[in-house]
Amino acid sequence: xxxxxxxxxxxxxxFVKPTAGYCEGQVQANMFVxxxxxxxxxxxxxxxxxxxMPLLEVVKESHYSKVLANGANLLNELPLYNIIENGxxxxxxTDIGEYYSDDLVFFLIGCSFTFETSLIKSxxxxxxxEQGVNVPMYSTNIKLNPVGIWKGxxxxxxxxxxxxxxxxxxxxxxxxxxxxxxxIQVGYPEMIGIKDISNPDYGDAVDIKEDEIPLxxxxxxxxxxxxxxxxxPFAITxxxxxxxxxxxxxxxxxx
Amino acid sequence: xxxxxxxxxxxxxxFVKPTAGYCEGQVQANMFVxxxxxxxxxxxxxxxxxxxMPLLEVVKESHYSKVLANGANLLNELPLYNIIENGxxxxxxTDIGEYYSDDLVFFLIGCSFTFETSLIKSxxxxxxxEQGVNVPMYSTNIKLNPVGIWKGxxxxxxxxxxxxxxxxxxxxxxxxxxxxxxxIQVGYPEMIGIKDISNPDYGDAVDIKEDEIPLxxxxxxxxxxxxxxxxxPFAITxxxxxxxxxxxxxxxxxx
Numbered sequence: 444x445x446x447x448x449x450x451x452x453x454x455x456x457x458f459v460k461p462t463a464g465y466c467e468g469q470v471q472a473n474m475f476v477x478x479x480x481x482x483x484x485x486x487x488x489x490x491x492x493x494x495x496m497p498l499l500e501v502v503k504e505s506h507y508s509k510v511l512a513n514g515a516n517l518l519n520e521l522p523l524y525n526i527i528e529n530g531x532x533x534x535x536x537t538d539i540g541e542y543y544s545d546d547l548v549f550f551l552i553g554c555s556f557t558f559e560t561s562l563i564k565s566x567x568x569x570x571x572x573e574q575g576v577n578v579p580m581y582s583t584n585i586k587l588n589p590v591g592i593w594k595g596x597x598x599x600x601x602x603x604x605x606x607x608x609x610x611x612x613x614x615x616x617x618x619x620x621x622x623x624x625x626x627i628q629v630g631y632p633e634m635i636g637i638k639d640i641s642n643p644d645y646g647d648a649v650d651i652k653e654d655e656i657p658l659x660x661x662x663x664x665x666x667x668x669x670x671x672x673x674x675x676p677f678a679i680t681x682x683x684x685x686x687x688x689x690x691x692x693x694x695x696x697x698x
Numbered sequence: 699x700x701x702x703x704x705x706x707x708x709x710x711x712x713f714v715k716p717t718a719g720y721c722e723g724q725v726q727a728n729m730f731v732x733x734x735x736x737x738x739x740x741x742x743x744x745x746x747x748x749x750x751m752p753l754l755e756v757v758k759e760s761h762y763s764k765v766l767a768n769g770a771n772l773l774n775e776l777p778l779y780n781i782i783e784n785g786x787x788x789x790x791x792t793d794i795g796e797y798y799s800d801d802l803v804f805f806l807i808g809c810s811f812t813f814e815t816s817l818i819k820s821x822x823x824x825x826x827x828e829q830g831v832n833v834p835m836y837s838t839n840i841k842l843n844p845v846g847i848w849k850g851x852x853x854x855x856x857x858x859x860x861x862x863x864x865x866x867x868x869x870x871x872x873x874x875x876x877x878x879x880x881x882i883q884v885g886y887p888e889m890i891g892i893k894d895i896s897n898p899d900y901g902d903a904v905d906i907k908e909d910e911i912p913l914x915x916x917x918x919x920x921x922x923x924x925x926x927x928x929x930x931p932f933a934i935t936x937x938x939x940x941x942x943x944x945x946x947x948x949x950x951x952x953x
């Protein structure tokens with residue numbers, strides 16, 4: 444299934460689940476949608492925190508992507524959306540058409556699912572893909588650089604990696620700086636304020652085997668987490684793990 | 699002080715200490731000297747275990763380097779040598795002239811000191827360099843691929859790295875595959891059979907601070923360790939940490 448076919452299925456309501464492991468080698472993106480009023484300060488916020496929020500595309504006065512997938516409808520081509528009011532998720536929907544107005548600005552942000560094909564091709568299997576569950580994600584105590592109203596803590600995704608492949612996982616992902624790049628933490632969750640690794644804040648828990656070490660990458664759910672602090676009256680995001688699968692190849696962003 | 703000047707000092711008996719931190723940007727090498735009889739099987743052994751023993755130069759029927767430092771005298775231009783009989787260090791000397799015969803073959807093997815300049819330039823300081831002590835080295839339970847009489851366990855060097863620079867240290871050192879490349883272990887010494895990190899098998903202990911993680915790189919002391927198992931009647935090696943400082947630049951081996 445290529446990205447266009449998957450997005451068609453999604454628009455038709457036939458695919459409502461996490462996108463990790465689908466459409467091998469395609470760039471996947473987080474989405475963050477807010478009223479114009481706060482858009483320019485948010486854009487600055489992503490630039491000051493680009494490891495957590497690498498900005499790939501901004502869509503204004505339209506709801507169609509141009510750069511990542513020309514003509515893709517951002518209102519119904521992601522599998523699941525969070526409707527967020529005053530920092531709280533009030534609803535999850537598969538179509539945000541009824542919320543659209545041209546006052547909204549769409550931010551598409553790099554996602555670590557993009558480098559997973561490279562990891563797997565390097566012989567580094569991924570537990571959440573094998574198990575067909577969502578990647579586990581955690582709030583941390585890593586403070587973001589604040590801009591205007593924007594502030595908060597970084598969210599990370601976690602992948603258990605066989606002990607002898609840890610350095611390789613760092614090297615492979617270093618080639619994708621626009622998809623979060625290298626891990627922000629290797630092996631010691633408590634050092635970034637994660638108290639219970641079996642209890643992720645977003646996504647699903649996965650087992651860590653005895654010969655594996657947990658690696659943590661910055662995650663594009665970070666701005667959703669920031670909303671808890673910022674408490675905008677209204678925002679829309681992708682539901683964690685339910686990404687925008689674009690027409691770009693991972694190799695387009697390989698450095 | 700450039701490499702030639704340092705080697706002159708060494709030959710003159712004025713420098714008898716570990717070479718880490720000296721001659722910024724120069725390739726440093728381990729040395730392993732054995733009778734011809736076992737040289738070809740040892741060469742094969744290095745090739746089957748090239749992460750621990752990346753072979754840079756072999757010198758036969760001569761005691762002068764050609765490739766790494768043309769004309770350098772391997773008998774007295776390293777700061778300290780181990781004389782090893784039946785697997786045991788029986789003496790440490792600063793000149794091995796009296797042991798030389800043209801039956802001996804000299805192996806020069808890449809050393810992790812070579813990538814230390816790159817780490818420091820990347821803002822990753824090194825405790826043993828700061829403290830002016832020898833790098834800590836440990837025997838592990840990582841089995842080498844055996845060849846003929848040759849077998850044994852890998853030796854690793856350890857450097858404590860600030861938690862947020864761990865992935866960067868992996869990436870920086872990945873560019874030097876001939877100097878051991880990436881760490882073989884990140885953060886969990888017990889996973890490779892190191893029971894007491896405060897008690898290295900070679901070199902000096904260094905402190906690991908609360909916000910640091912120990913990283914372990916394969917080490918060119920590995921063949922010395924193998925001698926414990928192999929028990930050749932006679933061999934000469936550099937003393938751990940007391941390396942051959944060559945005329946090659948680290949950039950010559952940067953990939």
